[in-house]
């Protein structure tokens with residue numbers, strides 16, 4: 190699939206911008222702060238309904254405006270779909286597909302698939318568990334849009350359960366029993382959506398592990414130091430053994446549901462003492478290792494960068510294996526790599542249906558990724574004459 194046009198209105202630094210894009214390689218070149226990342230962030234927002242840079246929508250809308258608009262035409266299998274999104278911080282966002290409003294903004298998920306690699310991805314290696322959970326959950330939702338509902342069910346349940354635990358913890362001696370009964374209902378709901386999420390995550394991790402290892406070896410040029418990915422459950426030793434990668438997610442789910450319920454029961458006292466939910470996918474992590482060592486705290490800057498890149502390239506391959514190439518977006522990636530790694534990366538990404546690259550220094554981009562080049566300067570995007 191590929192993006193044929195992109196229009197932004199009152200989005201980030203752009204009052205209005207319209208770009209016609211092509212299949213193959215497209216590069217946006219421009220000095221720092223000119224609006225390159227703003228363009229690719231907008232494309233990815235349509236695919237994931239979130240920004241890779243900020244957790245809320247407010248910074249996405251141009252300062253001084255109240256609403257921002259993103260419009261893309263996506264070509265998939267020779268069919269063109271127009272996706273439009275109105276971003277209104279403080280009230281509900283709205284979406285249209287082929288000019289028809291859709292009931293829920295979430296309905297646009299799955300229409301455009303992107304894989305973005307950006308400098309923020311260093312957090313996949315060096316950051317908190319939440320960064321790695323976001324990676325796996327975003328990929329889950331791209332592959333199975335239905336899981337967006339499961340994810341938000343889980344988050345809602347967690348919030349309400351935490352609120353109840355907090356008040357139960359305060360009122361423990363007086364109104365405690367009634368609250369504990371209500372807590373039981375939330376336990377069930379937490380285990381229901383939580384188990385679906387964990388089962389899906391572990392199955393996805395199993396599917397991506399080999400690919401990520403392969404990509405890391407390729408980018409680093411080192412076949413000896415293996416990249417490892419291990420799911421670390423908040424259930425610890427009580428976590429059920431995962432089903433093999435080729436089995437259905439549902440095979441794992443009941444095992445996780447029962448394990449979560451059992452662990453919650455055992456943690457009841459601790460949870461009441463602390464007033465928060467201590468068990469569940471919101472406390473899980475993915476342990477990344479290089480050889481025998483954890484990547485976090487041990488891997489060098491370049492190694493960390495290459496691990497993050499390998500994870501994104503693996504995500505690309507996984508989505509590609511589902512039948513349609515996602516749009517591959519590389520934001521500022523080449524500047525950080527040495528010449529050999531740049532060449533190897535160029536080789537890897539050259540086969541994607543559409544690759545969108547941003548760079549501050551044009552020379553950093555390997556010649557084999559020539560394609561169409563735009564100059565981005567002070568909020569204007571201009572097509573360069575082909576040299």
Ligand SMILES: Nc1ncnc2c1ncn2[C@@H]1O[C@H](COP(=O)(O)OP(=O)(O)OP(=O)(O)O)[C@@H](O)[C@H]1O
Nearest residue numbers: 201202221222223224225226227248250251252549
């Ligand atoms: N909501 C907003 N309203 C107006 N301007 C904004 C808004 N959000 C960001 N900007 C401006 O957009 C610019 C950053 O754009 P962007 O991140 O796309 O730059 P870039 O070209 O990718 O730069 P670099 O090469 O440093 O990565 C900054 O100057 C910032 O002030």
Ligand SMILES: [Mg+2]
Nearest residue numbers: 225226520521
């Ligand atoms: Mg940038």
